Amino acid sequence: MEEFAALLDALVYTRSRNAKLKLLADYLRSTPDPDRGWALAALTDGLDFPAVKSSTIRNLLMERIDPVLWTLSREYVGDSAETASLLWPEPTEAPSPPTVAEAVDALSRMTRATVMAELPRLLDRLDGNGRYALLKLATGAMRIGISARLAKTAFAQAFDVSVEDVEEHWHGQAPPYTALFDWAAHGAEPPNADDIPLFRPFMLAHGLEDTQVDLADYAAEWKWDGIRVQVVRAGGATRVYSRSGDDISATFPEIAEALHIDAVLDGELLVRGAHQGGEEGGAASFNALQQRLGRKTVSKKMREEYPAFVRLYDALIVEGKDLRPRPWSERRMALEALVPQLDPARFDLSAVIAAADFAELSAIRERARDDAIEGVMLKRRDSPYVAGRRTGLWYKWKRDPLLVDCVLMYAQRGSGKRSSFYSDYTFGCWDGDPDEGADLLPVGKAYFGFTDEELKWLDRYVRNHTVNRFGPVRETDRSLVFEVAFDSVHVSKRHKSGVAMRFPRISRIRTDKPAHEADRMDTLRKLIRD
Amino acid sequence: MARDFSWIRPEPWGIHVVPADCWIDPSRPVDRALVTHGHADHARGGHGSTFATPETLAIMKLRYATEAGAVPVPYGERIALPGGVAATWIPAGHVLGSAQILLEHAGERIVVTGDFKRRPDPTCPPFEVTPCDVLITEATFGLPVFRHPPVEQEIAKLLSALAANPERCVLVGAYALGKAQRLIAELRRAGHRDTIWLHGAMERMCRLYEDWGIDLGPLRLVSEAGKGELAGAIIVAPPSALNDRWSRRLPDPITAMASGWMQVRQRARQRMVELPLVISDHADWNELTQTVVEVNPAETWITHGREEAMLRWCQLNQRKARALALVGYEDEDD
The missing domain is CATH 1.10.3260.10 (DNA ligase, ATP-dependent, N-terminal domain)
Known part of the structure; x- marks a missing residue:
């Protein structure tokens, strides 16, 4: 002890x-x-x-x-x-x-x-x-900032085994995990758990950046803006796992109830909802899905208003057959053969995009208007399903972010190695014409997107342009313009400005732009697509 | 016989000794101030005359450049004030020069403890139990969760963290008057002979302690350190410097803080402290209550801190008590 x-x-x-x-x-x-x-x-x-x-x-x-x-x-x-x-x-x-x-x-x-x-x-x-x-x-109330993922990573580090193997063998084991320690510390056979609905670590993608790939080698499919899930059925039980391996079956019972074939499937969890901006019967925006996240129990009303379904990307295991070592093209055939046997209200197939070449794919991506589309995935046709991010196998090619110019309003000190730096920034847009007395409304907060050098510069800027202090927060003189990038913007009742940005980050520091020329609320509101 | 002790009156800005027209630790300028010790929340400038121990007056001179009207009163010397009041400064064991003030008038005795502690401190004489009718006591750590560990244990924790990380340094946040010098003196007592490095704000007070005969061993300023000299060293800085720009120059510091508040984990986490050192210059719960028992006054008045719990304790132990709503006393960094 x-x-x-x-x-x-x-x-x-x-x-x-x-x-x-x-x-x-x-x-x-x-x-x-x-x-x-x-x-x-x-x-x-x-x-x-x-x-x-x-x-x-x-x-x-x-x-x-x-x-x-x-x-x-x-x-x-x-x-x-x-x-x-x-x-x-x-x-x-x-x-x-x-x-x-x-x-x-x-x-x-x-x-x-x-x-x-x-x-x-x-x-x-x-x-x-x-x-x-x-x-x-x-x-059981530890609250000391140790996630399951961190514990598994530490376990892998302690015994020099891969964290993917730890993830795989961990699930289904009960404390005190003797079989797990025997395997990792003493080289025994890994624990076997065929009849348990285990989580398998996800395969992840790198950003495409400037790479161009040959579509003869890579298949393209949509990247959907929901949450990545794995649906697993084994031994008569079904589980829905989030990307981190958390069991979210209780949050989405309609999914867990709908799978009756032993399989491990990879897909995107979305909600249907024409009234939320999606096409009839199609997927709604992420904002609609958010209504369903994080709930331990789900009311009937919730299930009816925001019905969940999974758009399938991949099949890892089907009826006891482990397809993970097989190429993507083979797994895709197995998935296409499987989907017709599943409940169409709960499962559909993520379409492969037909494009002759990279230029055409690029044009299709530009034209995509569906709110639930986040971008395009490129998957090597011969790639096995491997845990984690492996170079050259899968790429994600997100839609270009939205940009607005905002004015720095408040800065707060960060934590960890940034604890002495003012590194968390709240910025705003003009609520009208600033030359006629319009004020700034805070529209978001970001603490990344800049380099270490830029952070030092920003820290100095904040200290030299402080007009007010509230505990750890400094109010600045509203002189600095940020170009802020974000994935989407939604209506929000919780924010004074009435809007909430998704995934905002500092894209550029616009020292060249005077603050009164920053964007106005109208510009931001026009980008709402709820 | 019911007594009302009306010759002494607590007001929000200080304790008024009415017949002598003096104020104890007033937070606004007065004609005549009686000061218990040199911390800023008790000792302020601008009074007509200031009665305090010579050590406290030296500290006040250094910090606030107040010299006019200073009246030094050595420990144990009974002085006569106007209106038939006698006052005696008695060691409180808090910091250099700190005192309780015993007031006598019309056959009644009132003791104002100021801030005090009961543990031995190499930088000041120990607290003396002084029988009285009214004990006016502090209650900074007046909750039963506060049980300060032996200082030796906390010093050992600091030294072992230092030894385990020869490439790093240990940066200890400590209040610039009292805590810093006691910490250094305790490190010396534990056999640590290396140079201890100081933040610039610490230097003058450490020199003052040395002038009063307290040996702090080799001290140098961080600003004078050559490359590599700070690895494996102890650095003492005011708490406000721990997470500030100043600390960026240090080699991968282990952030420590010496304070009684460090006993509560969330308090340490809020200060982003990695190595909490529970070293306090105040009495803990057991010492506060033990002091009331030993002094055994007819009434206990509580000046500042967590007075609700102390009042409750007095009630449970059938002791007459009241809380005084004094303003301006701070306890954040101690």
Whole structure:
């Protein structure tokens, strides 16, 4: 437990991703089984102890300290587990901390009837940091910025295996992941899980940039502006996974219910909706899809108003046959043969674009008006399906971004290595004619798109043009024009300007342009395509 | 016999000693000020005359160039004020020169603690428990979650981070008066003999401490450091410099901060601190409550900090208490 407590503490105070990876990898390498597996599960939200909840901690403390003093302390600290770890009496004897496995075992045996007597016995064996770690582990609310992806990357780094293999073997394994450690650390056979609806890591694309490819070697298809998903059916269960491998089946139950053939399919999740700007029966803009994202349960009304479907790109596995090593052209044939067997309300096929040559494809891309089209994908016809981004196999060729000229209004310091730089910029457009007294309305915020050199320059600019300070924010004298690039702009009730940009970034610093010549709200509103 | 202690009156801008027409730590200019210690929220310039320990007056002279009207009062010397009031400055253990002020009038004794701590500090004499009728105490860390660890443990944490990262430096944010010098003195006590590097804003106060006989060992300014000299070194800077442009010149600093607030993880994270050092110049919860018990006053008045919890504690322990709404006291960096 001391090592785990020290790890948690270090992770809390570490901001750099690489440093976090190193801390985790060192811990995983140096800690024996099964402690490291339990720790990994705790860090990635994989543990649940029904008898120990945040309210349990409060009740436990209320038996020992005046309720008013508890409430004042809890309010100040902001976290029940930490408050309790600080308030718990120091053990009178030298602490004899349990191992993580012992703690997990004891916690899992506790019931609502026994927890008030048993949890104190564990707490009495630990020092302050140990108590914090135990209570965090017990209640499952780590909130220390460790994503599942980061944990997997650290695992791969610890044992020098590929993160794709870790992703593949991870799913379906239960804590303390002994088979996973046996495979990675001791070279045993990887765990087998044919009958489990596992997530397979996605194949990703590089940006096309200035490359031109021969369409004899590459097939072109639309890149849809939804969210990339993998739909997996195995052993009688279906799962929908997001790009990061999170299970989002509950958010899109109509998709999970609709697949009845054992398969692993790659596609774009979209919602239908003519009223949202899409063609009849076609896909709506990303803004419409956003209504459905992030919900743990979905109302009937939601499902009817924003019905989801998956536009299929690829077939990884069909009826037990792993097609991933096969060329794209072969997988495409298998996919085309499969789609007619699927529920047409929930699945359709992403069309291949017929173009004689690159010039024609370029013209087709320019003409594309469908709001749900984000650009074009180019896939090498002989490419196997491999996890991650592999040079030369797949390219994405996005539609050119939209551009407006905005005026810098506020700047805020960044975090991590940018912590001393004013690197987050809020910019605005003129709400009318600035020469007749129109004001700026903030329309977006961006913190990338510039080089390190430009950042230094911008930092100096902000410091020399500050007119007001509000805590970490500086208001500038509204003298600098940014050319801001963004993918689309939508109506938004949450923003004062009434619009929200998608994926805004600083495209150029326009020191040549006077602020009053920056764009007006009208220009931006004309670009709305909801 | 009910007593109302009406000869002393707390006002939002200071504590008024009515018969002597003096103010303790006033936040606005007055004719006659009695000052507990040199921190800016307690010691301000512009008074007609300022009574304080010689150390505090030296600090005030350095920080605010106030010299006119200074009346030095050494620790333990009882002085007569107008209106039949006697005042004595008693060590508070907070920073160099810090004092509690004992006021006596008409057979009643009132002690104003100012800021204080109970732990040993190599840079100032220790707090003395002074029996009285009214204890006017601070409550900066007046919540039961605050239990400051032994300073040796925090110094060891700092030194081991330094040893584990010979290519980096440890940049410690510490309040320029008191915390910085105590930190340096504790590092020396732990056997650290290397040069400690200072932010420019630290220099004059460190020299002043040395003038008062406190040995801080070899000190140099960061601005004078040659290339490579700062790797593996400890640098002390005011907290405001931790994430500012100034720190860009340092070799991959490990950001540390020495403060009682560092006990709470989110507070440390908000300051972007990687190495929190729980070193405080204030009494923690146990010491605050223990002080009330030991002094055993008829009434406890609480000046600033987390007074609700202290009031509650007094209530639970059947002690008469009240909170004074004083303005202008800050606790952010300590």
